[in-house]
Amino acid sequence: MLQILQDILSGLFETSGLAGLAAEPLKLLMMCISFLFMYLAIVKGFEPLLLLPISFGMFLSNLPAVLPEDMIFHAAYWNEPQSVEWLWKVLHDGGLLDKLYLGVKLQIYPCLIFLGIGTMTDFGPLIANPKSFLLGAAAQGGIFFTFLAAGYMGMSAAECGSIAIIGGADGPTSIYVSSKLLDGADSSLNTGTIALAAYTYMALVPVIQPPIMRLMTTEKERKIKMPQLRTPSKTEKIVFPVVVTLIVALLVPSAASLVGMLMFGNILKESGVAGRLVDTAQNALMNIVTIFLGVSVGATCTASNVANLAFVKVLILGVIAFSLGTACGLGLAKIMNWLSGGKVNPLIGSAGVSAVPMAARISQQEGAKADPTNFLLMHAMGPNVAGVIGSAVAAGVLLSVVNY
Amino acid sequence: MLQILQDILSGLFETSGLAGLAAEPLKLLMMCISFLFMYLAIVKGFEPLLLLPISFGMFLSNLPAVLPEDMIFHAAYWNEPQSVEWLWKVLHDGGLLDKLYLGVKLQIYPCLIFLGIGTMTDFGPLIANPKSFLLGAAAQGGIFFTFLAAGYMGMSAAECGSIAIIGGADGPTSIYVSSKLLDGADSSLNTGTIALAAYTYMALVPVIQPPIMRLMTTEKERKIKMPQLRTPSKTEKIVFPVVVTLIVALLVPSAASLVGMLMFGNILKESGVAGRLVDTAQNALMNIVTIFLGVSVGATCTASNVANLAFVKVLILGVIAFSLGTACGLGLAKIMNWLSGGKVNPLIGSAGVSAVPMAARISQQEGAKADPTNFLLMHAMGPNVAGVIGSAVAAGVLLSVVNY
Amino acid sequence: MLQILQDILSGLFETSGLAGLAAEPLKLLMMCISFLFMYLAIVKGFEPLLLLPISFGMFLSNLPAVLPEDMIFHAAYWNEPQSVEWLWKVLHDGGLLDKLYLGVKLQIYPCLIFLGIGTMTDFGPLIANPKSFLLGAAAQGGIFFTFLAAGYMGMSAAECGSIAIIGGADGPTSIYVSSKLLDGADSSLNTGTIALAAYTYMALVPVIQPPIMRLMTTEKERKIKMPQLRTPSKTEKIVFPVVVTLIVALLVPSAASLVGMLMFGNILKESGVAGRLVDTAQNALMNIVTIFLGVSVGATCTASNVANLAFVKVLILGVIAFSLGTACGLGLAKIMNWLSGGKVNPLIGSAGVSAVPMAARISQQEGAKADPTNFLLMHAMGPNVAGVIGSAVAAGVLLSVVNY
Amino acid sequence: MHPLLLANHLIMLAGGIDGNKRPLDGSEIWGVTLVGLGVVIVALAILVILILLFGKIFDQINKNQKEKEAAAAAKKKPKQAPVKKVAAPVQEKPAQKPSTAPTVQTVSAPVSDEDEVIAVISAVVAVMSEQDGKNYRIKSVAKSQRSNGFSGRSAWAMDGRRQNVNPF
């Protein structure tokens, strides 16, 4: 009896995932990394709506499997030349996460998430104080200076762009840009690691930003109070998405998809006549897409993609990108303060990196620390939502400059 | 410094959408038309759930873009011969709205919307007074007499059918028929313009119908009061969708998809045992499909499709179709009144055009004007929902008579 | 006039579905069978969320149609060799239900339903009493002994596996396994009939199980009271899905997709940090998939598939599978009771067949009949949810042993 | 050929018109118009007849049922009351898993040879649906029709449905 059981177990070993694990020990490391991110998502509250699906997807795709038909995700498929036959292979032979990842590769999910974000964004503070746009623009300096750093580190153009966009502090934009740029690129980077880094740093904004903010501003500056903003009229709020889409499409056409969907969502919301659609766009549709996007993007984090030097570079450059973006925003805010004769609290500059609404809350918090009666939240929301538009424009620039 | 800025701006011009706009000035006109429809949807409340996505889709697809990879919608794709390679091209090279439009072209969205409509429709008044079916049938005269008019104006069979179906006052049916008939047809019409006209006129029902109603009925007729309807039993309501599907499929098989999904939704609702599914079919699913359908159908309204004589013909024939449908419904109602010895208020005839539930409300309103104690709403709901079935049957007839 | 009407009617007959019905009288029989299942679903409350869509899909696909372009479902497509050209044919020429059925054939729907089930399952009772796993394993004896019976009845390996999995009492798993095994198999069975049988018997659990339970247990055994279970900590509940996925993937990699998605849903729920996603996964997403899966699986029940001896065999073997599963669960529970010295009420063994939460309720009910103060529900929930995992593992074994 | 000769048009149209054909000749135009409208009217007229027919049939069934009911009520007056009483709590439940249900089942269990006591059941159903009707309206406003307006007959059917309210 024991002999038989032993035979079974040894037979099982041959055909089971244990053999797969023995063959690829790195998978174990990858699973541990996925556990780390699950921990960060669940216990530390790091952007759990995305990091939890991403980390579980990472776990699923690193489960050992001997036979290709048992694999939930086939990393190898995504380095092959893509054609309609390849599409059929993914649909017919692929695992579930391969099929879901098609929505990322075909650029569908990020646009739909932007639609949902549009229905949840209030551009009122930005309309009330359009100069906030400049802060949202300046904070994109993080993107471009990181491109500079990555370029001088000898990375390829596609890699530079993919890493730089992390500085946009905008998950869907990062996924959109990196999945386009790295499509077919000869790189050890992939969309999954970019997304991991982007969402991790977005969650770390309350850790990364405050020291930089305190370093770059004086106590006196932080105490500056700003007057209450006017309330824009309904008409302005409805005209705004149309104007922004038009201008962005005229100047940076490759940003039109992202900005267009963002503004489509926003006009649905502001019009007040399509409540049904707004509700679905920001709940059912957005959540379905988030689940599919998260778990399939996470699945791209396989051992060969992550356990290498490139991922370390991504992590280092990513935090630099965030810091530089914060610094650029603060810098322009200081200039604006100087030009306005001391009427602009420089703390609102750091909110320009986007990471909505966290970065704006950090501005509020730091302002309140300097003077508890200081209420900067609405003033910081302007640069904050401008940062979303700014990142999308920067994404458009990268996509039009780097041929993919 | 200024020189550099000027250089940048001139460089930007070359690569930006401004150059595209200069090359195709008609796009500007198209955008203005899209603004007009946004205005109608938001301020005037014209079927905003569909006209707002449609008009924003129109706006997005007419944004100027120089490079094909920047375009959100490629009108050119949809005139090409379709094959599996073409499918791959749409999925891989297409913009977001191209991908979403596949759901229209592959006839998926209208059927799913009919599923949702089914879960929201109460056929009770029609079951209580089955003669209402005849009014729902007569009002389809608008469809066929418009076919006559279009035919004599020298249009092709596909165009005649696509324009005529506007008279059905039923958006998804119009989209279903026109996307099938115009698929590969050599025509300057397209699904987008048909949908625009259909939803616009549906919104205009309260303007189009009352004058015709007052013209065709006497004050005395409008004052006729109708007795309260019986309440059909639950069993009847459950048997009804099955019987209707069966009969329609037997007589006009090409209408089976639309009617079948409508009745699938209805039996889910009337059974009372699938509340979860009903809820999702009429909310999340329907809204997702509405967003995708609206914005992608709108995108087909490009300059070459709209800024021509054909669109003007669509608009003129569309209003004729609606008016004739109303008149036919009223006419038969008058005959039924005469046959019944004055027991049928002819005002309920106009509700047969469908446009649920607006047309029925107009009947109620006109009746109440003649005699404030006259309550026609439930009597008008019978022809009203019969009109939906009637339009679907008429759609089936058109699809089986015109080879596409 | 009468002559003309007669001519029209005769012309209609030629082109209508009536002619189709005359040509294939079996369709009438199939429609009657679909009405029977609608009756069972609506009036008798047999798993209506799935049997109602399945039966209506069956009705729709057996509607008579002369022309292929009028058919809502093309059974013939699904016996053809599948390629990317075939995919295009389904998408372009197929009916709506063909397109929806792609989600079944490509193995997408069952996994997504498992995601939703995961978000609704509380593994607490199983964690509190892990020995329940053994009962969930034993009850899968129903699957394997049915394989034995089907094998000796001369069925093919694919058919044996597809019928046996009915004994798992788990709808999505049955559909997952049978749609894989019967893909391209030369068989008169199909996924639709397997699903019909599975859901019918799941609904019949309260009829099938009690007699077997009373037969196999003594009054004294049924009166055994079990102590209250401990409440597992949040951490245990979060670790559980990860551990189960890992172990299952290591031992039976081909079960990883199903178990992985189940556990993905569960960790989303137990983490407590992704409420938005949980809500959508268990409502909008799950319901959409259920509608699509139900109506399209039902559509595969065409006359050639159902009106034959094979379906009768499915029905007979299906009930045997359920009964054997129940008996195996009870048997092991009796052994555990004996080993523990009378501390395990054998009634909880039958809950191991899954059919969540019905089978657990039956255990509770039978226990309460023997002693009204006996409260077995939570103790039965352990084997009950273990049965879901057990069935998925059994599915993995079948899929890895039978080459499809 | 006179445009109003429907039958001729029908024969003509049997093969269908090419979608790109332009211009259409008069016969085709009138053919589509008249035959199309004819088919729609005929199809819906058939539905009128069928639905009228079904209405009559259901009316008859209802009438018969009511008569039986009245007779049954006269016979079993004392038995009816307790059933109603027990059934009431089932309707009052705000949640989806009523454990009181089994009680009802045991009560209605003797109702095994269905037809004879159908009157009693339908009386209960009537009471239920009156209450339920109210529930229904309110529920549909709130979110969804989770309430089951329809009511099965056998004991386990109720349980089966109940399971599926929560499921899977």
Place this chain on the structure above:
Amino acid sequence: MHPLLLANHLIMLAGGIDGNKRPLDGSEIWGVTLVGLGVVIVALAILVILILLFGKIFDQINKNQKEKEAAAAAKKKPKQAPVKKVAAPVQEKPAQKPSTAPTVQTVSAPVSDEDEVIAVISAVVAVMSEQDGKNYRIKSVAKSQRSNGFSGRSAWAMDGRRQNVNPF
């Protein structure tokens, strides 16, 4: 070439950089950085100007409208009251967006021409919306922003919107 000569970079970058190119030369790196940041800033600066401009325009419009309104109010004081009364229930629904302003619009809508009977219609509307309103309020509480904070001008625009609450 000095890396800060933006225009030169722009010309260089016109053809784009191959994604796989590695390493990038200094001119390319600086080009992307400076031109990229430049484009973002220019694009958003243009938006600043436009949105400021629109703000001014709308302010002007609002100001004009308020003046007109005041004048109109002075003129039509007796007429205003009843209409307001009728319109009131429509506005009372607990929506998410302050809807009192549109009320004024309906009033000042100079009741264009159609409309000697507008009072009658709006009475009907009021009656309808009373029934409808109750349902409606419950719905919006339960689930989402189904309420339309925005309010059209003409009678049938209102009707159009109402249709879409139930629709399609």
Place this chain on the structure above:
Amino acid sequence: MHPLLLANHLIMLAGGIDGNKRPLDGSEIWGVTLVGLGVVIVALAILVILILLFGKIFDQINKNQKEKEAAAAAKKKPKQAPVKKVAAPVQEKPAQKPSTAPTVQTVSAPVSDEDEVIAVISAVVAVMSEQDGKNYRIKSVAKSQRSNGFSGRSAWAMDGRRQNVNPF
């Protein structure tokens, strides 16, 4: 070959059976049956062992934690009360955007070197989850579990989660 020799079946089945093969021979049938059931039982038995093991480990951890807690509570009794008081409003919010949150954070900010004050925090957590438990039940009835039953430790973790209630 005796059908009960599992190991032999296993070797036989290693290559799998052709799905279309018909009829299966006895060895294949018994092989699938016995090996299949064996694998399922072994797999789930391993899970039994592992979950039992984890249960023991977590029990131990909990026990240790409680002891530490008790010790800590004895030490820092006066400090605990005010934290509770301030934390309360965080739980009371019915909506998703609590502007009171920052206040709480500044209070709990001194709790930076995590380990020492963990007892205080977990006491707060206990109080919170008691209230939260209630919320949870009520919410899940209404629509969904938007409430986060889990509670992070550091100030910004809370903020991070809060952000994601509204987000993205």
